[in-house]
Amino acid sequence: xxxxxxxxxxxxxxxxxxxxxxxxxxxxxxxxxxxxxxxxxxxxxxxxxxxxxxxxxxxxxxxxxxxxxxxxxxxxxxxxxxxxxxxxxxxxxxxxxxxxxxxxxxxxxxxxxxxxxxxxxxxxxxxxxxxxxxxxxxxxxxxxxxxxxxxxxxxxxxxxxxxxxxxxxxxxxxxxxxxxxxxxxxxxxxxxxxxxxxxxxxxxxxxxxxxxxxxxxxxxxxxxxxxxxxxxxxxxxxxxxxxxxxxxxxxxxxxxxxxxxxxxxxxxxxxxxxxxxxxxxxxxxxxxxxxxxxxxxxxxxxxxxxxxxxxxxxxxxxxxxxxxxxxxxxxxxxxxxxxxxxxxx
Amino acid sequence: xxxxxxxxxxxxxxxxxxxxxxxxxxxxxxxxxxxxxxxxxxxxxxxxxxxxxxxxxxxxxxxxxxxxxxxxxxxxxxxxxxxxxxxxxxxxxxxxxxxxxxxxxxxxxxxxxxxxxxxxxxxxxxxxxxxxxxxxxxxxxxxxxxxxxxxxxxxxxxxxxxxxxxxxxxxxxxxxxxxxxxxxxxxxxxxxxxxxxxxxxxxxxxxxxxxxxxxxxxxxxxxxxxxxxxxxxxxxxxxxxxxxxxxxxxxxxxxxxxxxxxxxxxxxxxxxxxxxxxxxxxxxxxxxxxxxxxxxxxxxxxxxxxxxxxxxxxxxxxxxxxxxxxxxxxxxxxxxxxxxxxxxxxxxxxxxxxxxxxxxxxxxxxxxxxxxxxxxxxxxxxxxxxxxxxxxxxxxxxxxxxxxxxxxxxxxxxxxxxxxxxxxxxxxxxxxxxxxxxxxxxxxxxxxxxxxxxxxxxxxxxxxxxxxxxxxxxxxxxxxxxxxxxxxxxxxxxxxxxxxxxxxxxxxxxxxxxxxxxxxxxxxxxxxx
Numbered sequence: 044x045x046x047x048x049x050x051x052x053x054x055x056x057x058x059x060x061x062x063x064x065x066x067x068x069x070x071x072x073x074x075x076x077x078x079x080x081x082x083x084x085x086x087x088x089x090x091x092x093x094x095x096x097x098x099x100x101x102x103x104x105x106x107x108x109x110x111x112x113x114x115x116x117x118x119x120x121x122x123x124x125x126x127x128x129x130x131x132x133x134x135x136x137x138x139x140x141x142x143x144x145x146x147x148x149x150x151x152x153x154x155x156x157x158x159x160x161x162x163x164x165x166x167x168x169x170x171x172x173x174x175x176x177x178x179x180x181x182x183x184x185x186x187x188x189x190x191x192x193x194x195x196x197x198x199x200x201x202x203x204x205x206x207x208x209x210x211x212x213x214x215x216x217x218x219x220x221x222x223x224x225x226x227x228x229x230x231x232x233x234x235x236x237x238x239x240x241x242x243x244x245x246x247x248x249x250x251x252x253x254x255x256x257x258x259x260x261x262x263x264x265x266x267x268x269x270x271x272x273x274x275x276x277x278x279x280x281x282x283x284x285x286x287x288x289x290x291x292x293x294x295x296x297x298x299x300x301x302x303x304x305x306x307x308x309x310x311x312x313x314x315x316x317x318x319x320x321x322x323x324x325x326x327x328x329x330x331x332x333x334x335x336x337x338x339x340x341x342x343x344x345x346x347x348x349x350x351x352x353x354x355x356x357x358x359x360x361x362x363x364x365x366x367x368x369x370x371x372x373x374x375x376x377x378x379x380x381x382x383x384x385x386x387x388x
Numbered sequence: 389x390x391x392x393x394x395x396x397x398x399x400x401x402x403x404x405x406x407x408x409x410x411x412x413x414x415x416x417x418x419x420x421x422x423x424x425x426x427x428x429x430x431x432x433x434x435x436x437x438x439x440x441x442x443x444x445x446x447x448x449x450x451x452x453x454x455x456x457x458x459x460x461x462x463x464x465x466x467x468x469x470x471x472x473x474x475x476x477x478x479x480x481x482x483x484x485x486x487x488x489x490x491x492x493x494x495x496x497x498x499x500x501x502x503x504x505x506x507x508x509x510x511x512x513x514x515x516x517x518x519x520x521x522x523x524x525x526x527x528x529x530x531x532x533x534x535x536x537x538x539x540x541x542x543x544x545x546x547x548x549x550x551x552x553x554x555x556x557x558x559x560x561x562x563x564x565x566x567x568x569x570x571x572x573x574x575x576x577x578x579x580x581x582x583x584x585x586x587x588x589x590x591x592x593x594x595x596x597x598x599x600x601x602x603x604x605x606x607x608x609x610x611x612x613x614x615x616x617x618x619x620x621x622x623x624x625x626x627x628x629x630x631x632x633x634x635x636x637x638x639x640x641x642x643x644x645x646x647x648x649x650x651x652x653x654x655x656x657x658x659x660x661x662x663x664x665x666x667x668x669x670x671x672x673x674x675x676x677x678x679x680x681x682x683x684x685x686x687x688x689x690x691x692x693x694x695x696x697x698x699x700x701x702x703x704x705x706x707x708x709x710x711x712x713x714x715x716x717x718x719x720x721x722x723x724x725x726x727x728x729x730x731x732x733x734x735x736x737x738x739x740x741x742x743x744x745x746x747x748x749x750x751x752x753x754x755x756x757x758x759x760x761x762x763x764x765x766x767x768x769x770x771x772x773x774x775x776x777x778x779x780x781x782x783x784x785x786x787x788x789x790x791x792x793x794x795x796x797x798x799x800x801x802x803x804x805x806x807x808x809x810x811x812x813x814x815x816x817x818x819x820x821x822x823x824x825x826x827x828x829x830x831x832x833x834x835x836x837x838x839x840x841x842x843x844x845x846x847x848x849x850x851x852x853x854x855x856x857x858x859x860x861x862x863x864x865x866x867x868x869x870x871x872x873x874x875x876x877x878x879x880x881x882x883x884x885x886x887x888x889x890x891x892x893x894x895x896x897x898x899x900x901x902x903x904x905x906x907x908x909x910x911x912x913x914x915x916x917x
Contacts, residue, residue, distance in 0.1 A: 056682070057682075065686040065687070065689065065690055066686065068690070068693075069689055069690075069693060072693045072697070072799075072802075075802050076693075076696070076697060076700075076701070076802060079701055079704065079802050080585070080704055123508060126508060127508060127509075143500075144496065144499070144500060144501075144502055145500055145501050145502065146502055146504065146570070147501055147502065147503045147504070148503075148504050148505075148506060149503055149504070149505050149506070149576075150506050150507075150508050151505060151506070151507055151508070152507070152508060152509075153507040153508055153509045153724065153725055158507070158578065159578040162576060162577070162578040163578060165573075165576060166573060166574075166576040166577065169501055169503065169573035169576065170573045170574060172501060172573070173499075173500060173501045173572070173573050176500035176501065177490075177498065177500065180494075180497055180500070182490060182494050182497070182498055183490075185482065185483065185486040187463070187479055187482065188462070188463070189463045189464075189465055189475055190462055190463065190464050190465070191464070191465050191466070191467045192467070196465070196467075198465075198472050198475050198476055198479070199476075200476070201476065202472055202473055202475075202476040203472075203473035203474070203476040203477050205469070205473070206469050206470060206473035207433070207473070210436065211430070211432060211433045211436070215432060224689075227685055227689075228682070231680075231681045231682040231685050232682065234681065235680060235681045235682065238611075238681075239611075312407070315604060315608075315681050316601060316604035316605060316608060317407065319600055319601075319604060319685075320411075320597075320600065320601055320604075321410075321411065321414060323597055323600060324411075324414045324415060324418045325414065325418075327418055327421075327422070328414075328417060328418045328421040328422070331421050331422055331425035332421055332425065333432075334425065334430050334431070334432055335424065335425035335428045335429065335430065335431055336431060337431045337434050337446070339431075339432065341432050342431065342432040342433075342434060342435075345432045345433065345436060346435055346436055349436050349470060350470065351435060351436045351437065351438065351449075351470075352435060352438055352449055352451050353435075
């Protein structure tokens with residue numbers, strides 16, 4: 044019971060200092076920042092954008108010309124001049140060779156942004172061109188058709204970007220941010236009590252164990268609140284989270300492991316500056332590992348929220364792992380703090 | 389000053405040996421993990437799609453209720469986002485498989501088109517191309533005209549094998565003497581912006597670690613009263629700057645190390661030094677105004693995200709001239725083209741130097757109230773009242789607030805962006821932000837006994853000039869044409885603020901920002917109509 048009181052005390056301080064607003068802002072930021080980047084990317088790579096690229100051609104290429112309808116130039120110099128002055132988007136130089144290899148030189152603007160439109164357009168057209176030449180040589184080409192309800196449909200290139208963005212980027216980022224915020228919170232609330240000696244006052248009325256459990260509870264409640272918040276935020280924006288209860292449990296298991304780590308770190312360093320520093324290094328490593336190994340709670344979260352296949356044992360295993368991490372962290376933190384506080388007196 | 393810097397270093401030397409060793413070990417571990425992760429790539433997308441047959445792509449698993457069904461030689465999808473996305477990725481997989489098959493079976497004749505890319509510097513924005521640049525281009529063209537023939541001949545003599553084409557990348561790495569830069573049409577892809585952004589991030593992220601340590605140390609000095617002791621022995625500004633010095637050196641060193649590691653030109657550091665200074669100055673200021681460690685942590689997070697948006701969002705939209713306001717955009721352009729427009733460089737970095745100076749100045753003026761329990765915004769009002777004591781100060785404060793207003797506005801824009809009906813909220817918030825700063829200085833002047841109407845005029849003019857200087861440096865519009873109307877608007881808003889000030893700061897802010905929002909709304913509406 045004492046530990047619940049301490050947890051509530053800590054949570055009240057978040058409310059009082061309005062830090063919760065900053066935290067919510069931070070989640071908003073993660074969502075907006077990543078979606079802005081994606082909008083920027085799709086805006087530049089959108090199929091609408093490359094429908095109109097103007098291509099200059101130096102050389103003789105009848106089949107290519109029938110596909111691209113380029114502006115013909117007699118000299119490369121003139122073509123380059125027009126490219127430099129922005130009259131055309133790219134210059135293509137080659138003489139068509141129906142039987143042999145066609146070595147095509149493409150002149151593009153050096154500035155990336157300007158060349159994207161022409162690059163995408165030329166890629167599409169040259170792939171078509173390659174198929175025509177292959178057919179002429181009697182090589183079978185890859186002709187893909189896709190059906191939905193018996194009707195043929197068109198799926199634009201790069202269609203998967205949005206799906207990947209939501210489930211492979213945004214949701215993992217929100218889960219990890221929540222975990223980092225809750226961990227930073229426990230470090231601050233514990234170290235502050237130690238450094239400002241308010242812990243001594245607290246210890247005159249409650250056990251050290253209760254204080255530690257209380258601190259832990261406060262930051263766990265914070266992570267539950269934040270997880271619910273971002274899930275609702277996504278739902279309001281029309282993003283479906285499948286298996287939401289299991290997804291939430293998995294996301295919280297990531298939080299639990301990180302909170303357990305930060306609790307142990309602050310119990311060992313008993314200094315905010317050192318703890319935050321060590322925690323940043325550890326957190327970066329843990330997060331990177333979670334993203335780059337095939338078996339990880341983040342991967343499970345991705346599959347759960349996207350509605351992909353998963354094994355029921357997976358969430359149970361991760362919850363068990365995080366529970367044992369929490370227990371051992373609480374145990375070591377109490378032992379360690381008992382020792383160091385005892386020494387200080 | 390150096391003495392303070394040494395003192396700061398010595399304080400860190402007090403870290404016990406055991407702690408230092410564990411820190412070093414952890415850092416090594418973190419580096420190993422990072423390198424491993426970067427090399428192995430993101431793997432959390434394993435098994436996100438399902439298909440009814442077994443294929444050799446880890447993203448797909450075989451399932452009874454699949455996203456894609458192969459049936460009677462037809463590909464059938466369900467039509468939802470996941471299923472269509474699965475098809476998009478499945479198509480890429482099929483292309484890879486097809487390419488391998490066709491090259492095995494038909495050899496080089498299966499690749500009738502091989503592409504080589506030559507990149508030409510262009511300049512199409514405003515004005516023409518200079519003679520010098522044309523000459524430079526002519527040189528490239530001449531060289532290129534000769535080059536392809538040579539390479540083609542060599543390539544043909546070697547009888548290009550399909551493996552050679554498919555393995556273009558390994559060839560570049562240099563296991564044969566002839567460099568093959570040829571691509572198949574499939575491989576012709578625009579340079580990835582994301583990769584460039586990741587580069588830029590890798591320069592900035594170490595700075596966040598450094599400011600974290602620095603701000604911890606600064607607030608510890610404040611809370612434990614060490615600053616007061618130091619101020620007795622040394623000038624105040626020397627203490628503050630001396631304390632920042634080791635961290636600035638550390639940030640610069642780390643950034644340079646990363647540039648070397650990534651093989652980038654070291655001159656790029658000139659784009660990052662102002663950012664480093666700014667982050668340090670801002671951390672000092674937040675240490676001064678925050679009440680507790682927790683508040684400091686969250687303010688530091690806020691700062692990091694403010695700056696991240698201001699630096700990186702413009703860098704995504706490099707096509708827009710205004711994006712040059714961020715030194716990161718210029719850094720990326722510099723890495724790409726080897727040079728940047730000197731005017732843009734000066735404006736984009738000057739704002740960071742100015743902000744750093746202003747923040748250090750404000751930190752030095754906040755020493756009296758640094759231990760007060762007022763909230764950060766109240767403290768900012770108090771500090772402003774302590775600084776804005778004369779008419780020129782009102783004008784100057786308003787003028788110098790522009791970069792800060794821009795940082796906050798950029799942040800607001802990118803935060804609100806994802807919400808529906810965003811533009812209404814954006815107009816309202818921008819009005820509140822601008823009127824807050826303008827009103828703040830009028831309020832401070834008023835508290836110091838200056839005439840509020842004169843201050844309102846000066847504040848409005850200062851603000852407008854600052855705003856337009858920044859804007860017109862990037863957008864080519866004639867300066868004078870657009871002045872009278874916004875000046876009137878800024879003036880009316882400020883006068884409204886003064887007229888309603890007797891009902892309190894908040895109500896006055898409400899009145900002036902309502903007018904401001906209304907004005908912005910009307911302008912936007914008439915532009916869009």
